[in-house]
Amino acid sequence: MSANLPAESPPEVGVLLAAAGRGERAGRGEPKQFRPIGGIPMLLRAIRPFAQHPCVRQIVVALPAEFAARPPEWLAELRGPRVSLVAGGSTRSASVAAALAALDPACSIVLVHDAARPFVSRETIDAVIAAAQSGAGAVAALPVGDTLKRVPPPGDRILETVARSDLWRAQTPQGFPRAVLAAAYARAAETGEPATDDAQLVERLGHPVRVVPDRSTNLKVTTADDFLLAEALALR
Numbered sequence: 001m002s003a004n005l006p007a008e009s010p011p012e013v014g015v016l017l018a019a020a021g022r023g024e025r026a027g028r029g030e031p032k033q034f035r036p037i038g039g040i041p042m043l044l045r046a047i048r049p050f051a052q053h054p055c056v057r058q059i060v061v062a063l064p065a066e067f068a069a070r071p072p073e074w075l076a077e078l079r080g081p082r083v084s085l086v087a088g089g090s091t092r093s094a095s096v097a098a099a100l101a102a103l104d105p106a107c108s109i110v111l112v113h114d115a116a117r118p119f120v121s122r123e124t125i126d127a128v129i130a131a132a133q134s135g136a137g138a139v140a141a142l143p144v145g146d147t148l149k150r151v152p153p154p155g156d157r158i159l160e161t162v163a164r165s166d167l168w169r170a171q172t173p174q175g176f177p178r179a180v181l182a183a184a185y186a187r188a189a190e191t192g193e194p195a196t197d198d199a200q201l202v203e204r205l206g207h208p209v210r211v212v213p214d215r216s217t218n219l220k221v222t223t224a225d226d227f228l229l230a231e232a233l234a235l236r
């Protein structure tokens with residue numbers, strides 16, 4: 001490395017946006033990621049903080065195949081060297097894998113984010129990038145605040161209260177050195193073992209993954225009620 005370079009030059013960050021779901025729990029109508037919140041489509045709100053970030057070189061958005069082929073106008077307008085659109089898959093992991101395969105090779109740090117989280121803060125993005133740059137995986141997360149009960153199906157009887165002191169809720173973005181995430185997805189393709197987030201695949205490699213304290217405003221919009229909360233957050 002040249003002696004003239006700063007010790008830590010800014011990383012080239014690639015962002016994979018998982019937006020290929022059907023939004024079934026949000027009810028009928030267009031897929032939730034395209035629905036407006038405070039007049040702005042949820043996916044556009046999710047893209048913006050990354051598009052405005054100086055370290056982000058490229059954003060790859062995984063969409064349902066029919067929307068990748070014919071995106072809404074506001075999304076088609078963004079397409080270019082910095083934003084590309086790909087067809088996702090039948091699971092979230094397959095969608096992220098498709099986006100990763102399309103990512104600019106120059107991106108050495110990769111952030112994965114759910115289009116269903118339209119209110120991620122700049123502070124969280126910065127903290128996840130910094131942790132990933134140090135070599136570990138990084139998960140935006142919140143300490144669990146509720147009391148947790150174990151209720152074995154099919155009944156409604158509580159078996160026990162689960163100690164929560166060391167439990168965190170994993171959110172997104174999740175950030176990784178690119179080689180680590182690529183290795184995790186290569187292994188997942190071999191084993192076929194399902195995972196509900198990207199960190200889980202990296203944990204299986206035995207690679208360290210850390211939590212980065214996030215804000216509760218970075219909520220995931222899942223149900224119709226969540227849209228009510230999101231509308232209120234959009235007023236801030």
Ligand code: CTP
Nearest residue numbers: 018019020021022023024025090091095115116
């Ligand atoms: N996602 C994806 N590809 C899939 C499934 C989900 O890219 N095959 C994305 C969703 O678009 C969303 C994120 O993963 O941004 C988190 O998933 P979730 O909140 O479960 O969204 P949906 O799968 O769309 O909703 P539902 O499970 O209610 O159908």
Ligand code: MG
Nearest residue numbers: 021022023092
């Ligand atoms: Mg889903």
